[in-house]
Amino acid sequence: MNIPMLNLVGQYQSLKPEIDAAISEVMNSGAYINGSQVKEFEADMEQFLNVKHAIGVASGSDALVLSLHAMGIGKGDKVIVPTFTFFATAGAVTRMGATPVFADIDPETYNIDLNQVEDLLKKDKNIKAIIPVHLFGLPVDMRKLLALANKYNLIVIEDACQAINADIYYRDEKEKVRKKSEKSQVLKKAGTLGNTGCFSFFPSKNLGCFGDGGMIVTNDDKMAEKIRILRTHGSNPKYYHKVVGYNSRLDTIQAAILDVKLKYLNTWTQKRRAVAQKYNEIFEIAGLTQIVKFPKVAKGHVFHQYVIEIDNRDQLASYLKQEGIATAIYYPLPLHLQECFSTLGYQEGDLPAAEQAAKKVLALPIDPELTTDEITYIVNTIKDYIK
Numbered sequence: 145m146n147i148p149m150l151n152l153v154g155q156y157q158s159l160k161p162e163i164d165a166a167i168s169e170v171m172n173s174g175a176y177i178n179g180s181q182v183k184e185f186e187a188d189m190e191q192f193l194n195v196k197h198a199i200g201v202a203s204g205s206d207a208l209v210l211s212l213h214a215m216g217i218g219k220g221d222k223v224i225v226p227t228f229t230f231f232a233t234a235g236a237v238t239r240m241g242a243t244p245v246f247a248d249i250d251p252e253t254y255n256i257d258l259n260q261v262e263d264l265l266k267k268d269k270n271i272k273a274i275i276p277v278h279l280f281g282l283p284v285d286m287r288k289l290l291a292l293a294n295k296y297n298l299i300v301i302e303d304a305c306q307a308i309n310a311d312i313y314y315r316d317e318k319e320k321v322r323k324k325s326e327k328s329q330v331l332k333k334a335g336t337l338g339n340t341g342c343f344s345f346f347p348s349k350n351l352g353c354f355g356d357g358g359m360i361v362t363n364d365d366k367m368a369e370k371i372r373i374l375r376t377h378g379s380n381p382k383y384y385h386k387v388v389g390y391n392s393r394l395d396t397i398q399a400a401i402l403d404v405k406l407k408y409l410n411t412w413t414q415k416r417r418a419v420a421q422k423y424n425e426i427f428e429i430a431g432l433t434q435i436v437k438f439p440k441v442a443k444g445h446v447f448h449q450y451v452i453e454i455d456n457r458d459q460l461a462s463y464l465k466q467e468g469i470a471t472a473i474y475y476p477l478p479l480h481l482q483e484c485f486s487t488l489g490y491q492e493g494d495l496p497a498a499e500q501a502a503k504k505v506l507a508l509p510i511d512p513e514l515t516t517d518e519i520t521y522i523v524n525t526i527k528d529y530i531k
Contacts, residue, residue, distance in 0.1 A: 145521050146468040150348055151511045159404060166400040179396030185403040186359075192406060193333045195341075195361045197368035200394025201375050204305040204344025204358040208236035208275070210392060211301045211340040211360055214370040217242050217273055224264055224274040226256040227478040228498040233275055233303050234479045243488070245271060246480040248495040253442075254451070254505075255284045257497070258292065265296045273299035278307035278334045280439075280474070281350070281416075281446035286312050286337045304335030305344035305358075308351050309413045311444035312337065334444070335361055340371075345402055350416070350448055351409050353398040415512035416447040422516060423450055423508070426523045435530055437504075449474060453504040454526075461506055463529045469522055472507045 156163065166181070173179060182200050189198035201207050217223060219241035225234045227246040234244040245264055248257045256276055265271055274293065276284040286302075293300045304310070312332045335341025345357035362368050373380045378389030421441050427433060437453035439445070451474065454460055461471045478498040480490035492499065508522060 145518060147470060147509050147514075147518055147522065148511070149470045149472055149507070149509050151513065152347055152352070154511075154513065159408070162404045163401055166404050167397055170397050170400050173396075176396050177393060179399070181396050181400040181403060182394055185394075185399040185406070188403055188406055189359060189361070192409075193336050193341075193361055195336050196363045196365070197361060199360045199362075199368060199371050199375065200399060201358045201360060201371075202390075202392040202394065203356040204303075204342055204346065205232040205236060206375075206390065206392040207305075207340075207342035207344070207358040207360045208232060208301065208303065209239055210371050210374050210390065211342055212236055212240045212242070212273070213374055214367055215273065215299050215301070215339060217299070220270070221272040222268060222270045224256075224261055224271055225479070226277050226279070226498075227480045227495050228254060228475060228501060229277045229279060229303070229479065230305070230475070231479065231482070232305075233277055234485070237275070238484075242272075244479070244485070246478075246485075246488075246490065246495060248497045249279075249501065251497045251501065252440075253282055254279045254501060255282060258285060258288050261289075262292055265292065265298070271296070271298070273301060275301045275303050276338075277303040277305075278310055280451055281307045281310055281448035282439075282442060283307060283310045283312045283334045283444045286332075287315055290337060300338035302335045302338040302341040304341050305346075306349065306448040307334040307446060308343055308349065309409055310334035310446045313443060336363070339364065340367065345398065350412060350446055351402060351405055353401050353405075355395070355398055357394050357398040357402065359394070412512045413446050416510060417441060417445065419510060419512065419514045419519065420445070420447045420450050422519050423523065426520055430523050430527045432523070432527060432530070436526065447510055449507045450510040451505050451507045453501065454506060455504065457504050457506050460526065460529055464522075464525060467525045469525060470509055473505060474507050475505075476502055478502050 186198045221242040222245050223237045223242050224245045228249045237244040247260050250257050314332045315329045341361045343359040345353040374389040375392045378385045378387035427438050
């Protein structure tokens with residue numbers, strides 16, 4: 145078999161008539177920047193996520209930068225970020241002149257360790273914000289995180305770049321049902337509980353375009369206005385610049401493609417969860433549960449990646465490649481040990497859970513259309529390698 149991580153060509157072929165028609169409409173309109181399709185997609189995302197404002201930008205990385213800028217984060221400020229995530233999370237903090245403060249992860253979820261977060265907050269009063277990353281599609285415990293944010297007066301910028309459509313069962317202290325003393329639990333989407341939420345539409349994401357694209361969502365009217373100004377060179381109206389901003393707009397063609405795909409996101413999410421569940425079942429049948437650590441199919445998880453842990457990870461990846469199975473390593477080196485952050489003074493051993501994960505994690509194919517036969521082949525090939 146030849147099994148890629150994600151079959152993007154197959155996805156396009158299944159939607160070809162709709163996507164081609166959407167692209168053609170843009171091409172014939174001539175409105176390649178800020179065309180009507182951008183506003184249509186933004187409006188559809190507002191409805192999908194149940195937020196007041198969805199603002200298209202050039203990438204998920206830009207979404208983080210513009211959010212930090214709009215919040216006034218800059219030189220002298222510190223921002224907590226997980227060390228085990230894609231570089232853009234910490235890179236955005238540095239680009240604003242602020243300092244990333246790295247936190248370790250919970251080894252079971254790979255998400256930021258909130259107990260360590262509170263320890264950091266107790267020690268350093270210069271920490272102004274936190275960027276929780278819903279890694280691999282699994283939401284952070286936002287109830288606990290928002291309680292910390294309220295206690296320490298923190299700005300919260302959700303990095304939901306890998307977690308579009310992930311569910312968060314959030315207990316809202318302000319809402320009461322049935323009895324005055326009873327607290328209600330409401331369903332929210334990842335990215336909608338912080339001051340802002342950031343999304344990436346990189347092609348391999350659960351909702352991906354045909355290039356770079358991103359989005360910021362917020363329920364704050366003033367924040368939305370700031371971000372809209374910042375994404376267009378800081379101008380409002382055109383050619384009149386209140387601040388120095390960015391050239392960070394979501395292209396009309398990408399918005400049109402994304403709006404087509406958005407209609408299928410719920411179905412794709414259900415299929416990804418089913419693929420993850422099937423992986424787990426077959427790993428158990430194969431008798432590998434003591435050798436391979438695989439993710440739980442937890443509430444809300446959208447499985448942007450299906451990540452296992454195993455000893456001799458690199459050798460296994462080479463073996464699977466020989467057998468036609470693609471894999472990826474997210475991430476081989478934690479951020480606190482990256483050369484560009486060496487001046488911050490972190491040493492190997494400072495954040496051990498992330499360092500251990502970086503040596504063992506391996507992402508397996510997670511295409512929503514992956515068949516039971518393909519999943520069985522992948523697991524049996526891993527079993528053959530172990531033997």
